[in-house]
Amino acid sequence: MSLPQQFIDEINSYGAPCLDGLVDALLTTQPAVSIRVNSAKGATPPADKDSVAWCADGVYFENRPQFTFDPAFHQGMYYVQDASSMAISHVIKAILAGDSQPVRYLDACAAPGGKSTAAISALPSGSLVVANEYDYRRASVLAENLAKWGSPDVIVSRGDTSRFTRLPDCFDIIAADVPCSGEGMMRKDAEAVAQWSPSLVAECVGRQREIVDNLWQALRPGGYLIYSTCTFNRHENEDMVDYICHELGGATVDVGLNAFEGVAQAIGSSHHCYRFIPGLIRGEGLFISAIRKDGDAVASEPKTSKKPLTAFSKVPAEAHKTLDWLEGNFELAMLGDRVVALPKSEARNIRAISSWLDVISAGVVVATQKGMDIIPSQELAMSTAFRADIFPSVELDYHTAVAYLRRENVSVDAPKGFVLLTYGGHPLGFVKNLGNRANNLYPQAWRIISTNAPDLPPSVL
Numbered sequence: 001m002s003l004p005q006q007f008i009d010e011i012n013s014y015g016a017p018c019l020d021g022l023v024d025a026l027l028t029t030q031p032a033v034s035i036r037v038n039s040a041k042g043a044t045p046p047a048d049k050d051s052v053a054w055c056a057d058g059v060y061f062e063n064r065p066q067f068t069f070d071p072a073f074h075q076g077m078y079y080v081q082d083a084s085s086m087a088i089s090h091v092i093k094a095i096l097a098g099d100s101q102p103v104r105y106l107d108a109c110a111a112p113g114g115k116s117t118a119a120i121s122a123l124p125s126g127s128l129v130v131a132n133e134y135d136y137r138r139a140s141v142l143a144e145n146l147a148k149w150g151s152p153d154v155i156v157s158r159g160d161t162s163r164f165t166r167l168p169d170c171f172d173i174i175a176a177d178v179p180c181s182g183e184g185m186m187r188k189d190a191e192a193v194a195q196w197s198p199s200l201v202a203e204c205v206g207r208q209r210e211i212v213d214n215l216w217q218a219l220r221p222g223g224y225l226i227y228s229t230c231t232f233n234r235h236e237n238e239d240m241v242d243y244i245c246h247e248l249g250g251a252t253v254d255v256g257l258n259a260f261e262g263v264a265q266a267i268g269s270s271h272h273c274y275r276f277i278p279g280l281i282r283g284e285g286l287f288i289s290a291i292r293k294d295g296d297a298v299a300s301e302p303k304t305s306k307k308p309l310t311a312f313s314k315v316p317a318e319a320h321k322t323l324d325w326l327e328g329n330f331e332l333a334m335l336g337d338r339v340v341a342l343p344k345s346e347a348r349n350i351r352a353i354s355s356w357l358d359v360i361s362a363g364v365v366v367a368t369q370k371g372m373d374i375i376p377s378q379e380l381a382m383s384t385a386f387r388a389d390i391f392p393s394v395e396l397d398y399h400t401a402v403a404y405l406r407r408e409n410v411s412v413d414a415p416k417g418f419v420l421l422t423y424g425g426h427p428l429g430f431v432k433n434l435g436n437r438a439n440n441l442y443p444q445a446w447r448i449i450s451t452n453a454p455d456l457p458p459s460v461l
Helices: 005-013 022-028 084-096 114-122 136-149 161-166 190-195 198-218 238-249 317-325 344-354 378-382 398-405
Strands: 033-037 055-061 078-080 104-107 128-133 154-158 171-177 219-229 250-252 274-276 286-293 330-335 338-343 358-362 364-370 373-376 393-395 417-423 426-433 438-440
Touching: 005 022, 033 084, 033 114, 055 084, 078 114, 084 114, 084 171, 084 219, 084 274, 084 286, 104 114, 114 128, 114 136, 114 171, 128 136, 128 344, 136 154, 136 358, 136 378, 154 344, 161 198, 171 198, 198 219, 198 238, 219 238, 238 250, 238 286, 317 330, 317 338, 317 364, 317 373, 330 344, 330 358, 330 364, 338 344, 338 358, 344 358, 364 378, 378 426, 398 417, 398 426
Parallel strands: 104 128, 104 171, 128 154, 171 219, 393 417
Antiparallel strands: 033 055, 033 078, 154 358, 219 286, 250 286, 274 286, 330 338, 338 364, 364 373, 417 426, 426 438
8 A cells, every 4th residue: 555645745744753653654554453342231341451541441452353243243232443533432521520410412423323322421321412424324324323322312313514503502512523534544444545635635624614613503602512533634633623713712621631642632733632643552543622612501402493304293002002111211202103212301302403403213212113013123122221021032042143133034932922032141132923933123224244154253242
């Protein structure tokens, strides 16, 4: 692999010691492999692995396991994520400084979901998370990954960030991992090298400024914008932070990431900014900064749109039984043909915020209605609010679990009706047992396509 000479010249022009070994690292070293465990589902980091310094739930692997064939991966017990990106959890905790009051959090450019799931784990219990993605295909992947993570306090939407200007001062924290020129991915993605050009950088700068202008209006005075990219140039990083502070009205805050060995600070700027640079840390390129909006005010209560993009409807009588499938206080609504359970503490806000957005999912997608039948959903099985004891269950061996995840037919010794399948003592999904056979209810879009499963389960957790 060779790198564009204009990129190398740009990096060298900064004269920054932290970038001295960057080009060599991109050309001669391999990406690190890391995961972050889901403590809300009882997962703990493997004790025999090196920890990610800035994320207590993160660990490194020397070699890459076959994650695709690990049922625990599909159960949302962990997320495969670059270690640098896990820094979002440290930033959130530093911003909150031990405050346990729930907040409203927007991840505006959220797919595929790594930073969103990290945020969910770092935020106070009961915080409402809105995860948005512009690209429709990527938004579906985002919804899947957040469903597997299992938090009930989530809205997943798709669309341009301009929609959030209709929710002024609504959010306490907004994360913007903005579309960028992708220089930080050059070590692991040949496409990032092939597509790079100065014109791409300039295009990204324009798009980033548009995004932060939109989001700044949705951030309450005294709230925090977490701005990040996976690129190295100053135009998309320090210069953009400077624009936010001087033109929009904010100030960067010290979140202490420079206390970790190898994490570099801003280049040519006095702002509190942090750079994760291959060769200095075990991870890919990341730039991140937390910026406090001038002023101090409580987040505004969202108003409901008179012409809602997303409208919830009343649930049929036969769907009310689904409340018994959950732990906690929820109210039910229909979102298309899906029964969703909205946490009562945030139900009004969820309905109001959703009216301005193109919502894919909200709360817990509990079931699908087909005629008079109420069919429990895969999202229910993945939810941390699920009462797993409400259904008869069958524990699967490894090979049967993989067959189920491929959406193949599996046999179960259980009563007729809906049966919960488990693996490792945790929910895996549902079948409908008809007696002579069982219908596999695993979502078609989520299935494992590859057939090259190992003889033994991958050793991850």
